Amino acid sequence: MIPPRVPAGEAAAGPERHRRREAGVLAATLAWVVVLGLAQGLLGGRLVVVPWLALGPLAASLALTWRRTTVVAVVSVLTVAVLSAGVPDLFSWLGAVRVLGTASLAGFAVLSASVRVRREARIRAVTEIATVAQTAIQHPVPTLVADLALASRYVSASADALVGGDLYDVVTTERGVRLVVGDVRGKGLPAVHTAAAVLSAFRHTAPLPSVPLDDVARAVEQAVLPRLGPEDFVTAVFCDVGHDGSLDVVLCGHPSPLLLTADRPALAVAEHRSPPLGLGLDVRVEHSTLAAGDRLLLFTDGLVEARAADGRFFDLAREVDVLAPRGPRGTVDLEPGLDRLLAAVRAHVGGLVSDDLALLLLQRLEGADAATLRV
Numbered sequence: 619m620i621p622p623r624v625p626a627g628e629a630a631a632g633p634e635r636h637r638r639r640e641a642g643v644l645a646a647t648l649a650w651v652v653v654l655g656l657a658q659g660l661l662g663g664r665l666v667v668v669p670w671l672a673l674g675p676l677a678a679s680l681a682l683t684w685r686r687t688t689v690v691a692v693v694s695v696l697t698v699a700v701l702s703a704g705v706p707d708l709f710s711w712l713g714a715v716r717v718l719g720t721a722s723l724a725g726f727a728v729l730s731a732s733v734r735v736r737r738e739a740r741i742r743a744v745t746e747i748a749t750v751a752q753t754a755i756q757h758p759v760p761t762l763v764a765d766l767a768l769a770s771r772y773v774s775a776s777a778d779a780l781v782g783g784d785l786y787d788v789v790t791t792e793r794g795v796r797l798v799v800g801d802v803r804g805k806g807l808p809a810v811h812t813a814a815a816v817l818s819a820f821r822h823t824a825p826l827p828s829v830p831l832d833d834v835a836r837a838v839e840q841a842v843l844p845r846l847g848p849e850d851f852v853t854a855v856f857c858d859v860g861h862d863g864s865l866d867v868v869l870c871g872h873p874s875p876l877l878l879t880a881d882r883p884a885l886a887v888a889e890h891r892s893p894p895l896g897l898g899l900d901v902r903v904e905h906s907t908l909a910a911g912d913r914l915l916l917f918t919d920g921l922v923e924a925r926a927a928d929g930r931f932f933d934l935a936r937e938v939d940v941l942a943p944r945g946p947r948g949t950v951d952l953e954p955g956l957d958r959l960l961a962a963v964r965a966h967v968g969g970l971v972s973d974d975l976a977l978l979l980l981q982r983l984e985g986a987d988a989a990t991l992r993v
Contacts, residue, residue, distance in 0.1 A: 783809030
């Protein structure tokens with residue numbers, strides 16, 4: 619999935635928010651040291667706050683740069699030194715021990731902050747490289763192809779990845795538009811590699827008008843077979859949407875796309891499920907029709923298999939109504955509906971999905987609608 623576009627104002631505000639947050643942490647840790655020092659000085663008696671003063675630089679090291687952590691560390695050590703000088707000890711060396719102990723902890727905090735900053739810089743660099751690589755694998759879906767408006771969403775089960783084992787793509791042909799949505803068994807980098815192979819084979823074969831849809835599925839399977847282990851497979855759905863609204867579908871162990879209209883419940887457009895890619899295809903092309911204004915939802919099983927804490931699966935039949943077209947010809951803006959559907963999924967599972975999830979929503983447009991979007 620391509621990372622969501624961030625408005626320029628929000629992008630510019632990011633570093634500013636980070637600076638304000640660091641300034642707030644610096645002020646809070648300094649205040650902690652100063653208040654404890656003043657309290658000890660005013661109350662008098664034996665030194666009881668030295669261990670607490672050392673928490674200032676240690677806390678600063680968790681969020682600040684080593685330079686700012688040094689500021690907190692110096693203030694903390696000086697405070698202990700001043701307090702120790704003003705309190706007579708039974709043994710004079712105890713004051714020096716306090717100062718040296720605090721200085722040691724403060725030095726450790728500065729070193730810890732330096733190590734953390736370098737590690738975070740390396741992680742950012744690796745993340746940026748991974749983002750570019752993942753974006754090259756999963757191309758962005760255009761909002762308009764031929765007479766189809768499109769929108770997509772991708773949610774990776776891996777917190778550190780933008781894409782996983784799910785995939786989708788759209789290509790144009792002389793007869794219309796071809797689409798694929800798939801799901802590689804497994805997660806992580808092996809699934810990403812297999813997904814990349816599926817997309818590469820699809821992009822190579824699908825644009826050829828002489829290759830029928832079932833042969834596209836067979837060609838993709840032959841391309842990925844060498845990469846699959848004994849227990850690996852890929853579920854996928856391939857679709858042809860003609861300029862005349864004709865819809866051809868091939869299911870390879872994958873959930874059927876749902877036809878969404880303004881006046882009927884969601885309807886599965888295909889029934890025959892071949893085994894998945896890699897397990898020996900037995901494909902059959904099934905035919906349907908997309909009228910102007912109708913929508914089609916393609917999705918991976920991460921949507922229907924999302925579970926709540928009590929084990930209940932996500933009720934797609936009930937929630938998918940948020941994607942149905944509205945009004946006389948239906949609204950062409952597909953994004954809000956996908957956002958609402960994903961919000962419902964996250965609410966159902968308690969916030970974090972446990973499986974990759976890909977959604978591709980399209981709407982067939984009338985001529986005037988397509989012309990308006992192109993403008």
